[in-house]
Amino acid sequence: MAEAATERDTTGRRAMALFAPYRGRLVLIALAILTTSALGVITPFLTQRVFDDALFVAGGPRLGLLTTLVGAMIGIAVVSAAIGIGQTYLTTVLGNEVMRSLRDRLFAHLQRMHLGFFTSTRTGSIQSRLDNDVGGVQSVVTDTASSILGNVVTVVASVIAMLALSWELSLVAFVLLPVFVVLQVRVGRVRRRIAASTQSSLSDMSAITQETLSVSGVLLAKVFGRQEHEIARYRDENERQTTLQVRQTMSGQSFFAVVTGFFALIPAVVYLVAGLLAANGDAGLSAGTLVAFTTLQTRLLFPIVNLLRVSLDVQTSLALFRRIFEYLDLVPQLRESPTARPLTTAQARGEVEFRDVWFRYPGEEGDRTDAAPWALEDLSLRIAPGRLAAIVGPSGAGKTTLSSLVPRLYDTDAGAVLLDGVDVRELTLASLPDLVGMVTQESYLFHASIAENLRYAAPDATDARLRAAARAANIAEHIESLPDGYDTMVGERGYRLSGGEKQRVAIARVILSDPKVLVLDEATSALDTTSERLVQQALESVMAGRTTIAIAHRLSTILSADVIFAMDRGRVVEHGTHDELLARDGLYAQLYAEQFGGGAVEARCADGVRFADGKVLAQREARGPDAA
The missing domain is CATH 1.20.1560.10 (ABC transporter type 1, transmembrane domain)
Known part of the structure; x- marks a missing residue:
């Protein structure tokens, strides 16, 4: 009492x-x-x-x-x-x-x-x-x-x-x-x-409404025939609300x-x-x-x-x-240091380093209990400026976690993530989005026009800049073919666009932000072959002259990366080029064999696209007679 x-x-x-x-x-x-x-x-x-x-x-x-x-x-x-x-x-x-x-x-x-x-x-x-x-x-x-x-x-x-x-x-x-x-x-x-x-x-009630009446929620209910279940769930909570009122x-x-x-x-x-x-x-x-x-x-x-x-x-x-x-009263986990300083894109070179990093995900109120497993354990790696680094590994290895630490979506529990030798915790929070851009597997678009979605990255961007970014992202022709052009409403979460079109709009948005470091979190893994080719071609523009970290599930997209880091259970277990890692016959070679059955990748991925030295190389080699 x-x-x-x-x-x-x-x-x-x-x-x-x-x-x-x-x-x-x-x-x-x-x-x-x-x-x-x-x-x-x-x-x-x-x-x-x-x-x-x-x-x-x-x-x-x-x-x-x-x-x-x-x-x-x-x-x-x-x-x-x-x-x-x-x-x-x-x-x-x-x-x-x-x-x-x-x-x-x-x-x-x-x-x-x-x-x-x-x-x-x-x-x-x-x-x-x-x-x-x-x-x-x-x-x-x-x-x-x-x-x-x-x-x-x-x-x-x-x-x-x-x-x-x-x-x-x-x-x-x-x-x-x-x-x-x-x-x-x-x-x-x-x-x-x-x-x-x-x-x-x-x-x-608000949670039920938000979850089930969103485009994704309605689609899920229709696919599994659960509309009556959702109606009953809402009706029960509504009845409880009425009684309480x-x-x-x-x-x-x-x-x-x-x-x-x-x-x-x-x-x-x-x-x-x-x-x-x-x-x-x-x-x-x-x-x-x-x-x-x-x-x-x-x-x-x-x-x-x-x-x-x-x-x-x-x-x-x-x-x-x-x-x-x-x-x-919830305490934000990410707080700006009193001595934090900005780092502009013009000043940055793009070097990324993980130094003895330990990390586990916080709970709902920001606490990290000892019972929570480590997502990253004693992880160290360095990526030189302007290089393409690929991160591969089985599901749950910590690849996406690693990519989230670069733009400081989370802070490490121990160790440090450095940009150009400066701990990201010593940089102002406002300067980090200008330095690090991200393209994720599921690109989020607001229920607004294409132009408004693009200008989210650069509110003062001119129409000419929008068109240039769209051309670089390989989406300008499609946008201009629409009746309303750049004023076309994309719908809830961009559902009026296909997956590949949404990804290319997201890439154009990143191009407008002009970051020094680019993080690609499995940006093409959910796309069909045609969309993947278009998106990868679009990525060529945004990768040029930037340090790129590509989280890859399809190994065909990173065969010619400058360096490949193979991760397992939160650790980097090996790194090197594609040929070097195959020769070691370790985790990377195992992942490669699982995807391609040990055959030549060119035979299985004809007309595919891969990265090399920040460029995109189209592979158009003829299939052999024994190709599957």
Whole structure:
């Protein structure tokens, strides 16, 4: 219980801190609230004067005084309404700006999280925190501060005025308030638990929607005939969400009904007590006093009920704030060193070195437990500037892991990755994407035009640069044949383009970024022979004059690489040229034999394409009579 209370206090303080940059506006809102509350308390006393001094007096109504008092009451109503409009504007703007700042902060923080966080967390869950959780507290943030202050001021002023009019009647009006406060705390605990479950359900619904209604998800469901299963899964979670929403809405309604009913009955009890006091000779309760008191008591009902409701809303929102702060408290694994310096493409030569590197993948929150296996173990290698280095090995050998460390998608646990002799951790994060470009097996394209996807790498690129990059990537002719040309929408994840077309658009995008080091992570392994040839020809342009690291599954693509590194279980077990490694009869020779059955690669890969000295050489040797 004590830990939970401490956690709530901490969450509450952090939520209040969100308002710190807006102190000036808070002061204006507070002044508006104090003014309207003070004016509201004056009205019952004017009502008392109307009854006791202007209407029911000897000699008949005093019309002059009555006109003055009524004019004052009208003036107070008009002024209060005008101030209320301004107050509503200020609180609405303030609340939405606080939410905007919170969303910006959360989104920016998530952008800085390490890649492992996103591979271990469902995208729908992340979106739910950003949309549903932040949206869930928006109304509370927008209205709560002003509501609490306004209602507190109104309650305090009304209580003082009621005590001034009659302390005996005040005891009758306040006798059950402590009981209501205790009940409100208990109801708040229930609503907080329900709110947490509701947001968790919303997160699951968002994840289901994101996974199953994406192009890939819909395609998978259709291929395996699982549409009804997905419909049932969504229906079940939606039913759970509906039940939780009803529970959250109804929790505390009986409590508020009791409170409202109690305050509705108080005027009758007050009249009874006033009659008893008058019967006992208490002449202090005039008609005006009684009307003023019941007016104040009725006016007290709404702020008290609002305070109880707001208190419950605050407790509910604390559950949502806690979910938001859980993400904000995640520590990005990749942090920039205070002494980090930029390295420009013009300055860089392109030398890449792995020096005694050890690496294991982090968990969801960035921790690396001892139980996690090593993905790379004591790995060392060096690639000279401008050379083509191929990385080969069986599945799970650590090839993609190695390629992820060069652009610093992860940091090593031990050892270092160096560019031109400088540890990548000593380079600014902003300069690394300019130095290292990547073409992956699955190229991601946004649901935007081809031009917009290309300009993602170079926002200021001219149309001429776009066309030049497209020509270099062997995709310009196809783009220009489309009805909308470079303005053609590629669809979700680029699904309106073929695999080879997407890869060539991705290559054009890399050409625009003009990196010094190029990483090719099995960029052609999922393509057919024709698409592979076109993509490999496109890669010639982007590889020229750059250090290239090619992660290869098809050995036919890297036969003439300057150096081939064969990896197994996170280690480099051998390296050399194609002929040297075949002569050693080691892991590379085994992989080669498995793919080509020991025959000549030219016989099995006629019309294939391979890299040599950063160039692409087309092999068009005639098939032999015994070729398979």
